[in-house]
Amino acid sequence: MSTFVLLTITGFGLAAMYFLIxxxxxxxxxxxxxxxxAHGLFLTVGAYSTWWxxxxxxxxxxxxVRYLVSALIGLCVGALFATLVELxxxxxxxxxxxxxxxxxxGLGLAGTALVQAIWGQDSRPFVTPKWMNETTTVLGxxxxxxxxxxxxxAAAVLVGxxxxxxxxxxxxxxxxxxxxxxxxxxxxIDVRKAFTLVFALGGIAAALAGVLSGVYxxxxxxxxxxxxxxxxxxxxxxxxLGSIGGSALAAVVVGLLQQYVNYYASSGIGDMAxxxxxxxxxxxxxxGLAGAFAT
Amino acid sequence: MSALPAVQRTxxxxxxxxxxxxxGQSHVLQGVSFDVADGGVTALxxxxxxxxxxxxxxxxxxxxxxxxxxxxxxxxxxxxxxxxARREIGYVPEDRDVFAGLTVDENLKLAERDAEPRYGLVYxxxxxxxxxxxxxxxxxxxxxxxxxxxxxxxxxxxxxxxxDEPTKGLAPRLVTxxxxxxxxxxxxxxxxxxxxNLGVVRKLARDAVVLDQGRVVHAGSAPAFLGQxxxxxxxxxxxxx
Numbered sequence: 001m002s003t004f005v006l007l008t009i010t011g012f013g014l015a016a017m018y019f020l021i022x023x024x025x026x027x028x029x030x031x032x033x034x035x036x037x038a039h040g041l042f043l044t045v046g047a048y049s050t051w052w053x054x055x056x057x058x059x060x061x062x063x064x065v066r067y068l069v070s071a072l073i074g075l076c077v078g079a080l081f082a083t084l085v086e087l088x089x090x091x092x093x094x095x096x097x098x099x100x101x102x103x104x105x106g107l108g109l110a111g112t113a114l115v116q117a118i119w120g121q122d123s124r125p126f127v128t129p130k131w132m133n134e135t136t137t138v139l140g141x142x143x144x145x146x147x148x149x150x151x152x153x154a155a156a157v158l159v160g161x162x163x164x165x166x167x168x169x170x171x172x173x174x175x176x177x178x179x180x181x182x183x184x185x186x187x188x189i190d191v192r193k194a195f196t197l198v199f200a201l202g203g204i205a206a207a208l209a210g211v212l213s214g215v216y217x218x219x220x221x222x223x224x225x226x227x228x229x230x231x232x233x234x235x236x237x238x239x240x241l242g243s244i245g246g247s248a249l250a251a252v253v254v255g256l257l258q259q260y261v262n263y264y265a266s267s268g269i270g271d272m273a274x275x276x277x278x279x280x281x282x283x284x285x286x287x288g289l290a291g292a293f294a295t
Numbered sequence: 296m297s298a299l300p301a302v303q304r305t306x307x308x309x310x311x312x313x314x315x316x317x318x319g320q321s322h323v324l325q326g327v328s329f330d331v332a333d334g335g336v337t338a339l340x341x342x343x344x345x346x347x348x349x350x351x352x353x354x355x356x357x358x359x360x361x362x363x364x365x366x367x368x369x370x371x372x373x374x375x376x377x378x379x380a381r382r383e384i385g386y387v388p389e390d391r392d393v394f395a396g397l398t399v400d401e402n403l404k405l406a407e408r409d410a411e412p413r414y415g416l417v418y419x420x421x422x423x424x425x426x427x428x429x430x431x432x433x434x435x436x437x438x439x440x441x442x443x444x445x446x447x448x449x450x451x452x453x454x455x456x457x458x459d460e461p462t463k464g465l466a467p468r469l470v471t472x473x474x475x476x477x478x479x480x481x482x483x484x485x486x487x488x489x490x491x492n493l494g495v496v497r498k499l500a501r502d503a504v505v506l507d508q509g510r511v512v513h514a515g516s517a518p519a520f521l522g523q524x525x526x527x528x529x530x531x532x533x534x535x536x
Contacts (some may be wrong), residue, residue: 172405176394182357183392187447188408190381 004138009138013147015215015255016187018282020209021232022239022247023161024082026201028048030178030242032098032195034090038104039206039232040225041111045081046207047126047220048115050074054127064129071211075204080201086196089252094192108226126214146215153212154251157205161244170197178242234274238281239288246290253277307365308333308455308485309354314362316353323349324360325509331455331502336477338500338517342532344508347489351457354487355379355386367454381408385448385484389459391440395433399424399443402432406447415448420476438469445476449483456480459489469496472494474498493533497521503512505530 025039060066077100089107093099094180132149135142165171173194177184206225213228214220235254239246254274262270281288307330314322324346331337339347353360356376364372371379380386394402403417403424418425421442427435432443441461448456461477462470474495474524477486480501490496496503500517513520521527 012303117510169404172397172401175401176397179394179396180392182376183388183394184405185376186355186380186386186388187406188377188451190375190377192461 002142004262005139005141006143007263008139008256009143009147009151011256011259012252013150013255014258015251015253016150017209017213017216017228018231018235018255019154019248019251020157020205020212021228022235022251023157023244024198024205025229025232026236026239026242026244026247027161027174027178027198028202029236031174031181031191031198032090033181034100034104035097036104036202037229038085038103038107038111039202039229040229041108042078042082042203042206043210043213043225044076044112044115044220044230045210046078047210047214047224048119049077049207051126051214051220053126063127064131067127068130070127072208074211075207076229078207078210079200080203080204082206083196083200085203088201090199091192091195108229112222112226119222121222123219125219126190126235128215128216128218146212150212150216153208154248157208158244158248161201161205165244170194176197208259209249231274234278237288238278240290241288243290246288249289296385306333306395307331308367309487310363310365311350311354312363312365314353314360316349316358316360316365318349318358323509324353326362327506327511329504329507329511331485331487334485335501336481336488336499336517337502337504338496338497339487339489339504339506340531341506342530346509347506349458350506351386351487351489354457356383368428370446372495376527383452383454385451385453385456387448387456387458387461389463389489391437391442391444392433393432393443394446396431398429398431399435400428402443402447403450406450408451412450413452414450415451420449421446438465438472441465441469441473442476445473445480453484456484456486458486460491461488462490462492462495470495493521493527493531 021039021043025036028034028036050070050073053073054066057066057070060069080284085107089103090100093103128146132146134145136145165175173184173189173191177191181191209228210225213224217224231254235247235250238254239250254277257273257277258270261273262268309331312328314324314327315322327346327350339350341347349358354364356374356379361373362372363370366382371382381464394405397405423439424443424446427439430441435443445461458477463471465473470492477499480486488500496517503515503517503520504511505513507530528534
């Protein structure tokens with residue numbers, strides 16, 4: 001029983017990171033039609049920024065304060081980086097989807113190589129508050145505390161994005177733009193501002209995933225973003241392009257499936273199970289669990 | 296091109312000059328030129344596939360185009376679509392293009408551009424939209440969606456409305472209703488109307504521009520054009536009762 005509980009909560013923790021990457025990815029594709037292969041780099045930028053400031057802001061003393069401050073800086077850097085990518089690389093290629101894909105693939109590869117060139121290929125230990133590495137006992141399972149942080153952060157992002165989409169004018173523009181971008185512009189709305197905003201939000205969420213993946217895996221390395229991006233793409237497709245709720249549901253299914261299969265079948269089989277699930281969903285519901293609407 | 300008298304009574308609100316549009320390998324519009332008078336309804340007519348909808352979309356910049364578009368004395372062809380729409384141009388697209396995942400209220404809210412949107416007028420013309428405010432638009436009937444598409448364009452104080460086949464696919468009772476609404480709207484704004492139903496054109500239009508194979512083949516008074524059954528049959532392939 002305790003093993004099952006541990007697997008479940010850890011699966012939710014993994015799902016939280018998938019969701020944080022997938023939510024931005026899904027909105028960006030749903031609204032702009034951009035398959036952003038550089039999205040994993042947003043995670044890497046957030047993770048390395050947090051790590052770098054975490055190791056250099058030693059004057060702050062308290063590890064918890066240092067972690068929170070460096071994480072906040074990491075999120076800001078992630079948002080700034082994503083905004084610049086949209087303004088400088090994506091916007092000039094508006095409606096040229098093949099070129100956009102090529103540019104984001106190139107940026108993802110070049111960015112990863114640059115991180116490797118500067119900080120090396122080796123994993124870097126991530127400075128985290130002591131209490132995050134301790135455990136809480138739940139039904140006999142000793143659950144690492146960072147899992148609660150990851151789940152809580154993803155839940156907060158889910159609620160925040162839903163509130164943004166449902167309660168704000170920009171959210172309305174994004175939801176409408178996911179359905180019919182041309183008609184939104186024909187109503188006199190500059191949808192490009194929504195593009196930049198969505199990219200910035202996606203950058204923040206991915207950077208948050210970077211901050212939390214450093215805690216989850218205890219280390220960061222240059223390929224972490226790319227590795228997680230593969231599963232985030234699967235989550236987006238299963239959940240339905242443009243759907244935040246669909247991404248959340250799909251992230252939970254994928255995270256739990258990986259954990260259960262890796263433990264109860266064999267380590268490594270979990271990834272294959274996810275691919276199989278993707279195939280089944282595409283056969284049964286080609287538009288994903290939640291269809292094309294931003295919900 | 297045949298022409299009938301009484302084309303222009305006032306300075307044109309909109310002038311389309313030598314408009315060309317290529318869609319893939321197709322040269323869809325091949326130098327289209329016409330004026331839309333300030334006030335009243337100008338009908339844009341033609342058989343299926345001659346470029347009527349493409350003309351409307353080209354005016355709004357929704358498709359790439361070459362040529363000049365002069366609106367209210369200013370050239371607008373270099374402006375982005377949202378900036379063209381902000382110059383008080385409303386659009387009712389051919390397939391309604393309401394946002395199916397949004398509610399009726401949200402569709403209207405999204406269309407708000409003026410400081411004081413004309414909800415009074417909208418609900419006076421379409422009282423059903425008020426009752427169905429919380430309903431998701433994708434669940435509305437075709438007629439209700441058409442009402443919403445028109446309402447969206449009426450919410451702001453537009454000078455020009457580009458209305459593309461508003462009666463397409465509607466039951467006869469709804470066609471009459473839509474025509475009645477457009478007649479009222481024509482008192483408030485100039486309308487460039489794409490319409491296949493000649494009964495509606497006869498009721499509303501003052502001028503008519505006829506396209507064939509991407510070119511203007513006739514421009515003139517709508518009643519005079521419709522009064523020539525042979526010309527109508529030749530250009531539109533329909534009989535005038």
